[in-house]
Amino acid sequence: MATGSQEPRNPARSASAAGPGRDLAAQIGLVARGDSAAFDAVFEQIGPSVFGVVKRVIRDPAQSEEVTQEVMLEVWRTAAKFDAGRGSATAWVMTLAHRRAVDRVRSVQKESERERRIAAPDIPYDEVSEAVESSLERERVRRCLNSLTEVQRESVTLAYYRGYTYGQVASLLGVPTGTVKTRMRDALIRLRDCLGVAQ
Amino acid sequence: MKVKLTRASQRDEHTLAGAYAMDAISAADRERFERHLAGCEECAQEIASLRETTAVLASATAEPLPAGLKERIMAAAAVTRQQPPADETEPVPLAHGKWARTGTWFRSLAWPGRLTLAAGAAAAAAVVAAAVVFGVSNGSMQQQLDQAQASSQQIAVVLTAQDAHMTTGTVAGGGTATIVMSHSRHALVFTAQGLHALPASRGYELWLTGPAGTRSAGMLRAGSHGMTGPVIASGLRPGDHLALTDEPADGSAHPTTSMMLDVAL
Secondary structure (H helix, E strand, O other): OOOOOOOOOOOOOOOOOOOHHHHHHHHHHHHOOOOHHHHHHHHHHHHHHHHHHHHHHHOOHHHHHHHHHHHHHHHHHHHHHOOHHHOOHHHHHHHHHHHHHHHHHHHHHHHOOOOOOOOOOOOOOOOOOOOOOOOHHHHHHHHHHHOOOHHHHHHHHHHHHOOOOHHHHHHHHOOOHHHHHHHHHHHHHHHHHHHOOOO | OHHHHHHHHHHHHHOOHHHHHOOOOOHHHHHHHHHHHHOOHHHHHHHHHHHHHHHHHHHOOOOOOOOOHHHHHHHHHHOEOOOOOOOOOOOOOHHHHHHHHHOOHHHHHHOOOOOOOOOOOEOHHHHHHHHHHHHOOOOOHHHHHHHHHHHOHHHHHHHOOOOOEEEEEEOOOOOEEEEEEEOOOOEEEEEEEOOOOOOOOEEEEEEEEEOOEEEEEEEOOEOOOOEEEEEEEEOOOOOOEEEEEEEEOOOOOOOOOOOOEEEEO
16 A cells, blocks of 8 residues: 555545554545445454444344444445544544444334334343453453443443433433533543543 | 623533533434534544544444345445545635534534435436336346446446346335346345335335345335335345335334235345
């Protein structure tokens, strides 16, 4: 790949992020030019995380596949809009993925509150430790989640992994909405520092 | 009065940063918060760093993709037109000036509407090309292909397969379906004409069903001149049938109404 090309405005080339995220940004720059091999590479790198987070929120495997498809096609369609100066490629894709998953869950909720599937009871469980396989990433996330206060941790897991709104989280935890809002922000800031996320 | 409130309400708005970064807010709150972000570069930076954090939460959930999913999506991408980048010779419209300066990529997420499934975002040209192909079912396929290929690589892949063949079916309730399939490519191209119009809350969903189970092959999308599709369904297995049902517009995980079409493939 020609990395020394004279395209100062191309964010993929001037990405400052280090590590695998840099490759992803560069690949997305190529996807923007219609490079399907690069799209394949993006898929290999980020597809499992997209599917994972979408399924964590939606639960239903078939719907999760559909939303994963929507997300990846949006990456394909809008690759040219990705701006590496504003955040990592991973964050861009994960934001798309999570938002679409949440939107799907909420539109379904609204549409058919009564048609709730009997086959899929909503059993609460430890969202992160559920996975049998362990990875460094998972381990790190679990450790950092455990460093939060209980309300902070519950707020994050219910909101992010379950797709609840802060209002729903507040009523589940029996805490005023103002408190939940503050806890959510505090929790993410603490997680950011614990995970060593670049700012 | 209004001026006095600004600082307090700004501070109040900003406590939503965490909920916003986790998509834990209603659509109305989301919009309001994004207006707040547009005028606050510092806030936009905080959101960016919180989004990096939630991205790590997402990465921790990674799991292997189901078989065939990547292939289906790659096939759909092949017939999906990409959005062009900003044209640097064009003056930035005033309304976008602010966005361009303090704008962050996540703002593009606020676009309304949802990408439809399968080949939903396929170029209109692909629909036209398919109409040309299917419109002349006993004409020279190769001749029609030249036009289809120009706008739709994926359709061409199915149509040019050695074993490609065409079949039609009658849809219960009205309409006809045309299917071109290739078992060697494990894919088919579906289009239909004259289907009974459904209310906005409903849609036609396509299924592959057979020994491998029943899998959704995507929602049909209304085209022009009463033509629907084309939908490209991949992951075709031996013994599969193609079925069509009436489902909620978002699609269902499994067929919930009776089959309106059943074609052995």
